[in-house]
Amino acid sequence: MDSNQRMIHWSAAWALVGGVVVCTGCMRGQPITQSGESFTHEVNCKAKDDIVSMPWAELHQILDQERG
Numbered sequence: 225m226d227s228n229q230r231m232i233h234w235s236a237a238w239a240l241v242g243g244v245v246v247c248t249g250c251m252r253g254q255p256i257t258q259s260g261e262s263f264t265h266e267v268n269c270k271a272k273d274d275i276v277s278m279p280w281a282e283l284h285q286i287l288d289q290e291r292g
């Protein structure tokens with residue numbers, strides 16, 4: 225997958241709101257200061273099994289891929 229496709233995929237699962245990454249499935253958030261930790265979803269989140277556990281790290285990797 226190229227970086228643009230990965231970014232589209234990432235954007236479908238996550239939103240950045242006021243410096244916090246938010247799961248669009250359950251609307252829980254994680255600040256960048258917790259970027260090294262696995263994301264904590266609401267128990268009933270329908271998206272949690274289908275998306276990456278560390279959204280900040282994934283975003284970093286996408287940017288790295290684009291910049292080379």
Ligand SMILES: [Zn+2]
Nearest residue numbers: 247250265269
């Ligand atoms: Zn969630």
